[in-house]
Amino acid sequence: MSSDSQQPRPPEGATTDTTTLLLCGARLDDGRTVDVRLSGGRIEAVGTPGSLGAHGTRVDLSGYLLLPAPAEPHAHADTALSADVPGPVSYAAEDVQRRATEAALLQLGHGATALRAHVRIGDVQGLAALEAVLQARRSLRGLVDLATVAVPRLLTGVAGADGLAMLRDAVKMGASAVGGRPDLDPDPAGYAEAVLEVAAEHGCAVDLHTDGDDPARLARLAAMAGGLRPGVAIGPCGSLSRLPAEARGRVADRLAAAGVTVTCLPQGGCAGTDVRGPAPVRLLRSAGVRVAAGGGALRDVANPVGRGDPLEAAYLLVSQGGLRPAEAYGAVSREAREALGLPPVRVEAGFPAELLAVRGERLAGVLSLAYSRVVVHRGRVVARTSAVREYCDSAAALDLPRQSRPEARP
Numbered sequence: 001m002s003s004d005s006q007q008p009r010p011p012e013g014a015t016t017d018t019t020t021l022l023l024c025g026a027r028l029d030d031g032r033t034v035d036v037r038l039s040g041g042r043i044e045a046v047g048t049p050g051s052l053g054a055h056g057t058r059v060d061l062s063g064y065l066l067l068p069a070p071a072e073p074h075a076h077a078d079t080a081l082s083a084d085v086p087g088p089v090s091y092a093a094e095d096v097q098r099r100a101t102e103a104a105l106l107q108l109g110h111g112a113t114a115l116r117a118h119v120r121i122g123d124v125q126g127l128a129a130l131e132a133v134l135q136a137r138r139s140l141r142g143l144v145d146l147a148t149v150a151v152p153r154l155l156t157g158v159a160g161a162d163g164l165a166m167l168r169d170a171v172k173m174g175a176s177a178v179g180g181r182p183d184l185d186p187d188p189a190g191y192a193e194a195v196l197e198v199a200a201e202h203g204c205a206v207d208l209h210t211d212g213d214d215p216a217r218l219a220r221l222a223a224m225a226g227g228l229r230p231g232v233a234i235g236p237c238g239s240l241s242r243l244p245a246e247a248r249g250r251v252a253d254r255l256a257a258a259g260v261t262v263t264c265l266p267q268g269g270c271a272g273t274d275v276r277g278p279a280p281v282r283l284l285r286s287a288g289v290r291v292a293a294g295g296g297a298l299r300d301v302a303n304p305v306g307r308g309d310p311l312e313a314a315y316l317l318v319s320q321g322g323l324r325p326a327e328a329y330g331a332v333s334r335e336a337r338e339a340l341g342l343p344p345v346r347v348e349a350g351f352p353a354e355l356l357a358v359r360g361e362r363l364a365g366v367l368s369l370a371y372s373r374v375v376v377h378r379g380r381v382v383a384r385t386s387a388v389r390e391y392c393d394s395a396a397a398l399d400l401p402r403q404s405r406p407e408a409r410p
Contacts, residue, residue, distance in 0.1 A: 046348060094132070100117065113382070205230045240279050
């Protein structure tokens with residue numbers, strides 16, 4: 001688990017912007033209105049409006065709620081944005097890189113400054129798709145942090161020998177985590193054991209797809225995963241909700257004891273799972289399981305209307321999962337960052353300058369109507385979405401609040 005004193009680990013070759021940026025008049029979730037000064041990729045100071053001086057670039061955030069930026073813990077970069085492609089989907093390196101880059105920028109615009117993308121390896125494609133996504137990661141340095149999970153199809157028996165060798169090669173190439181779908185292997189327990197063994201060899205994270213329909217299999221996974229660092233995540237675990245209450249409770253307790261994170265996908269499933277129902281997030285949280293929320297499929301065949309929007313995932317956790325707004329936003333920000341091994345973010349001096357400003361006054365309101373957003377990554381504005389609603393002249397008598405775009409000025 002990351003501590004507050006840990007520094008974020010920038011991608012290889014990345015640089016941190018040393019320009020001072022002053023965010024003016026932002027509202028915090030506790031109701032305060034503040035100015036926030038950023039420098040060197042971190043929050044340098046937080047003070048009352050007008051108290052931090054006028055040097056540096058100023059961004060007016062009046063009317064905006066300022067939050068720690070969300071992270072995307074479960075994306076599929078190699079298949080993203082392929083639903084509308086006529087004919088067979090191309091997995092040529094240039095096409096995968098283009099889709100992965102466009103998808104990452106789309107999710108960055110929503111506010112996610114860090115992403116974890118699952119990428120299939122093996123079969124006829126070998127490691128080509130992974131190399132394409134790694135190239136996309138290099139091209140996105142300074143805009144968004146993109147981590148990859150290598151996903152082999154089989155890992156046991158004669159057929160799985162090549163997959164196991166390729167998984168090790170994928171880590172050497174730069175994959176930051178290993179994963180896959182044990183449920184599809186003839187020996188699910190053997191698959192999970194192989195993934196955990198490779199992770200232990202290379203000191204990398206584990207992120208596995210599972211519907212969570214077999215309590216005994218999940219219990220065995222928890223027993224094997226206990227204590228593994230930098231951590232184990234599974235998801236989306238939609239079938240956990242269909243198990244008998246007693247079985248659900250036992251599984252939740254074992255996952256909590258092992259420190260396994262559950263990444264749910266409130267917006268729908270992905271190509272690695274069959275069940276679209278939500279995981280029992282309230283039960284898992286009450287048992288002490290870390291629950292992160294991700295987007296899953298982003299306009300691919302598994303979900304042709306997937307948005308990849310963390311705020312929509314949080315909205316669904318409130319409207320359908322029964323969480324409070326702060327708990328739901330924590331699942332796409334605090335818990336998602338922790339699942340990715342990233343340091344925590346709070347709007348306080350000393351923390352990483354990974355921030356999202358959304359037009360609105362309260363968290364519940366911005367989860368409902370999150371139109372205009374300003375995204376800060378490593379201390380600089382990297383994305384901005386501005387939406388203005390206008391009415392015909394006859395509505396002027398209602399004295400509707402006016403919306404304006406925040407201005408950056410020297």
